[in-house]
Amino acid sequence: MKMEDYELLLKLNEVGTIRGTAKIILISQPAVTQRLKYIEEYYGQKIFIRTSKKLIPTPSGEIIIGYARKIVESEKELRNTLAQSSAEVQGTLSIACSSLISQRFLPAILGEFTTKFPKVTIDLVTGISEDIRRDHKNYNVCIIRGEKLKESTCIRLFDDPLYIFDIEPFPKDKVKERPLISFKSDDSMHELVDNWLYHHQNEIKPLKMMTVDQIETCKQFMKQGIGMAVLPESVSDSMKEEYSYVPLHLNGKAVTRDTWVCYQEGVRELPQVNQFIEALTHTKFL
Known part of the structure; x- marks a missing residue:
């Protein structure tokens, strides 16, 4: 099993359909179906039941998906630990970003950032700020509009x-x-x-x-x-x-609509996170 297979299981469980998952990860539906078939054969268990509306995990599937989640999280922790101990900026940078900012400003910022730090893996989720607030602890950095996050360190990027x-x-x-x-x-x-x-x-x-x-x-x-x-x-x-x-x-x-970058205390000890926040705070948005 590859890390991509574990990540695919988590995405299938999150999205609930093969078609939707294929669209998000940018591969064909048949390719997703084939990979799922391989994983089920590998474990000798049916992982999902297909209904007309969504994929439903079987009891065995729930156990396998839970294991996949632990594997993916352990991999991220390992990469971040290695990034902290390395002079070179690397590791995973997880970002949750307001849709407006992700469309209007983030491509240029990330383009420059990934050129400067090519070994950093970007894990990006976009959506409305209200949704990001609910799951903000799942990300290294949140870029939101409106009110700043409570119980987080927040820096105002610009007033719109x-x-x-x-x-x-x-x-x-x-x-x-x-x-x-x-x-x-x-x-x-x-x-x-x-x-x-x-x-x-x-x-x-x-x-x-x-x-x-x-x-x-x-x-x-x-x-x-x-x-x-x-x-x-x-x-x-x-x-x-x-x-x-x-x-x-x-x-x-x-x-005006305020735009904030928010993060949990201590996360800037990760070099990739600190460098990204530095890039954000030195960007002229308007």
Whole structure:
């Protein structure tokens, strides 16, 4: 059995489908099926029962998956221990990152980082900040939006001002009534927007709300004239030059989304973690 086989079992158990797992690990469905068949033959046990909706571990499968988890975790611990004792920066760097940051900024940061430290293995998970908060102790570093993590060391990376955009002007002498498009985010983002709209209901009145999965979809819908959209400066690019917009302000202050890098005490003793945090804190985001 190879380490990749143990990791495959964990991913199959996490995702619940062969198709979904194949998509995430970027290999074909038949290849995943063949590898699973090999593992089951190796142990002489059926590991998963296939239903119409998901894979369900058999009793033997649960034991094998538990063993696989111990093997993978032991491998990570060994790599990190070796990294601490080595002058060369290596080992595993596990990162949980807000989807917006992972799309907009992380590729360039990781590109430079992996070029400088090619022996570091990157374990990256992306998603909305709310989900990352729940599992933050499973990662070396968390990059989140909104409120900082409790019981963690957090460094603010940048403040991201919010704007409301539309292809139609924002009149000063009457209430603007237009649909409002929002994108899937954590509750703190929606609270910021709702609070601002409440204090500006004499100026802007959303006729209806439309929610889409991705921030890029939200931008494109706005550009097609479907409605208004509240977007952070980090993804607005040249939109302020092309579309009507109003900066979100309350009590004379800009409404912003803070972005934080958070980690548990002591984790910076790992050279790969410390170097990555240094790279983040020396990056100019806006």
